[in-house]
Amino acid sequence: MIPAAFDYVRAESAEEAISLIGQHGDESKFLAGGHSLVPLMKLRLAQPTVLIDIGRLTDLSYIRDDGDMIAIGAMTRHMDVENSDVLRQHAPLLAHAASHVGDPQVRHRGTIGGSICHSDSASDLPATTLALGATYVAQGPNGTREIAAGDFYQGFLTTVLAPDELLTEIRVPKMDGAGWSFQKFNRRAQDWAIVGVAAWRRNGDSGVGLVNMGSVPILASGVSSALSSGASIEDAAAQAAEGCDPTSDLNASVEYREHLARVLTRRALEEASAG
Amino acid sequence: MTVIDNMETSDESIAAGNGLLGQRMLRKEDPALLTGEAVFTNDMKVPGALHLAVLRSPYAHAKISSVNVSGALEMEGVMHAFSGADLADQWAAPMPCAWPVTEDMKNPPHYPLAVDKAAYVGDGVACVLATSEAVARDALEAIDVEYEPLPAVIDLEDSLADAVVIHNELGTNSSYTWPLVIEENEGDCQSAIDNSAYVVKERYVQQRLIPMAMEPRAVVAMPQPFGGDITLFTATQVPHVLKVMSALTLGIPEQQLRVVCPAVGGGFGSKLDVYAEELLCLHLARSLGKPIRWNEERGENAQATIHGRAQIQDIELAADENGKITGLRVRLLADMGAYLQLITPGIPLLGAFLYGGVYEIPKAFDFSCTGVFTTMTPTDAYRGAGRPEATYAIEHAMDALAREMDIDPLELRRRNFIPRDAFPYEAYTGLVYDSGDHDKAAKVAEDLVDYAGVRARQATQNTPDATKRLGIGISTYFEMCGLAPSRVLASLNYAAGGWESATVRVLPTSKIQVVTGTAPHGQGHETAWSMIAADKFGVDPADVDVLHSDTAIAPLGMDTYGSRSLPVGGVAISMACDQVIDKARKIAAHQMEANEDDLEFAGGVFTVTGSPDKEMPLAAVAFEAFTAHDLPDGLEPNLEMQVTYDPPNFSWPFGTHMCVVEIDTETGETEVLQYVAVDDCGNKVNPLIVDGQVHGGVIQGLAQALYEEAAYDSDGNLQSSSLAEYLVPAASDVPSITLGESITPSPTNPLGVKGVGEAGTIGAAPCVMNAVVDALSGLGVRDIQMPASPVRVWNAIQEARNNTQENQQ
């Protein structure tokens, strides 16, 4: 529970953070809420030599109405996502998913940007923003770029971000009038999902994101295309585990995870269709 | 044994006091605990202390070829580093096991650091002393150990086959076999099994559990290099036992050793032990003349602090055509883990006497337990220690029998209950159950849960394709606690007694000190003991201070475990109070020139019957006793009495738990909709504390049923060593608990109390599992292994459905 030795510097602006990480190189890491990184360090599974604390970049903590989109600063804490009126109105699925992250302590510290950059497929917000068709904004030494959520997640705990790129914003399309559902199956309230499903439906469109069904968060596009070609919820949900590659652990076998994905997808679609 | 015939003594002894007992008084301990003022061992500031860190084997089973600590010694801040071999000749004796259950029990030598071989993942192989904990932990990475890995032994039946022998010098992995056959005529049990109308034969697995006290262990050993004295501060529940045992193990003159427990954050049996780190700190502090401290990490706690349960139980229960039990056979395989800790081998024996549950059992009982070594963390006492396992087996088997007979499980139990008027009841084992009223406890629970109503709901809800199925669980139990009559312990070959000591002292200003040999670590003894004394003396509990957990202040004691503190330690206090009052009465009589027999003592004042003008408050008597200016001839000054009480019998709390679960057949998830516990622990000193103990106990039992498991992979690695994997349920995960009332005082002690620390745990696991199986038996599910996790429940449903389909084809 004692991390290996490391140095600590605090960035006062996004630009400074990017330049600091450039200076300190490969073995340095951004520190946001610290609720994924620090546990790994305590177990010595991560041993960065320098932490660049971006915790004070309050100008990256916001939730703004931005036309067709909602813009969320990367440093916005889960608690603020959960309680945002703007999100509750235009993208309630995301606000609701954030309320399922860990416990209140975790939600007060952890950030949406940290959760997305950590890109744990068992986390709730990567799959949810993926289902919502979000876009992520990253800033590097050479400027900013936008990355579609669908292109962002590369493999187990890896993303397309370059080491010196800082995620600054998450842009979520407004979903006014959509039906939605978030199904998180876990054994204790504060645990990560054994399997989770984030789903929305509006007119003929739908999006289904799967939590913990492979090494990356998964968009169950087979389910959505079945729905749009007129399949019943039951039949569409039967596609949920297609193309997934879940692991087995103490809580679940592969077979059970696949089964849960189908059951939870069906339940999510039923709930999303009901209202 | 003292036995009171009239069972309607409820509250009588309590009424004799000043009306304090039975009040829901808030705990005195809590303000300091809640504000962070309480000092736990690791909170202590110890100038100049060196920090110990222990390097632990990453292998379940490996020969240690070499240990090179020189890399660690080169690091800045590292003062010393030792391998097991370096310290091998420093120990006066191996680590103690105080319970050699049989004469030929095999007990491998066990030292604070392993020398030739590591026998579980977490076994200490080397250690470092450094100027900070961080440096000490870093330095562990610089120690070079060469291991020759050997095959892990994690399956109890494999272990028994001795294909891989863990401790070569023993030649076998079996530690002992302990039989308990109680028959009128030889063969009675077998013939009951052969000839009875019904027999159920079941195998249950008590999974390994990790006690997970909220405070991991911590140790500070502080020497006085020039005086030779040494003080051990440690997070233990057994300061007195630890003092004797570590004096013996280390060859420290006992009078020079003092053991102190600062605030202790839970134990559940896991701090009822003598641990390697305590001995290492003591030894190194003495030999180096420096304070040494050690703080356990959570993951370390999961590996290096004892585990509990871990048994395979084979039970055969025979019954006649009416369901009356005719015979009972039990075969246990008990997992000792890699070594025998303080009372490891005795744990299953504590349960041996409870396999008959609360029922009338004929002398046709055949029990035997074999203890086997494995390459996993040693096991030892865990809340209930042997008794929850036994209760689980009989209660789960009773449900199996009810299904076999196709009768209601509550009805089956009622047919077998020992009737209320049969108490005190000499059981088939020869032990005498002090008091009980099972029909009443069952009735209270039945009404609270609305048994008939839920059964009716269940009948309509549980259609073959229902996705939510209801189940009702029942468990009834007797707990053998108040450990224990010393002579009975002797007959079990236990190396210590079961008495408890109390000193009660009225100070010159009439404030009261109670010195107890119990060692509370969350139970609220300061509150309860002060209530007992305040009630006796007729004073405010705030005027009573309870001193404990420091062998210099409370030199005599047998500590806290086995639901013993109130029925043994609390009773000792009440007796000592009586003796002090008797002495005070003599002084008051002398002062008031009255006859002792004419004195009444109530509300803290002595009065003389018939002379309303004469009275003398306790405060005046106390001061007279202190000045000793005018005491009766031959009476010693001061008001202080010490009592050591050896209980004449165990105490036998009992109760009925019932719960209602709903199972989602699509996901396998179990939700506990309702939980009712009726725990009869005799008279209650403080019902608030009793409720808290039952709540916590029920949740711990429920956790065994649904959540917790120390899971090992085939290489002997603990897979659940963090709280993310070892699923201790939180408040948000458990039902609210309805408590029912039943009070049947124990006739064997003057307080009429029985003890309540373990009761909830004992009742809960079988209750929940009976409900789970009850919900699913209509689908053809016969049993599910604990914990009944969603995946296990789902698998069981799939399997049952496949079987039904196959049978139909």
Ligand SMILES: Cc1cc2nc3c(=O)[nH]c(=O)nc-3n(C[C@H](O)[C@H](O)[C@H](O)COP(=O)(O)OP(=O)(O)OC[C@H]3O[C@@H](n4cnc5c(N)ncnc54)[C@H](O)[C@@H]3O)c2cc1C
């Ligand atoms: C007990 C507990 C329970 C939890 N339960 C859940 C749960 O149920 N569901 C769930 O989804 N999550 C859960 N979490 C994780 C939690 O949500 C984390 O807070 C979150 O995943 C990471 O956010 P953070 O701000 O803490 O990131 P940090 O831990 O600070 O950082 C995580 C990683 O992202 C990088 N990073 C952070 N911000 C940026 C950025 N702006 N640009 C580039 N890189 C960045 C860091 O360098 C690091 O590699 C839990 C955590 C804990 C401790």
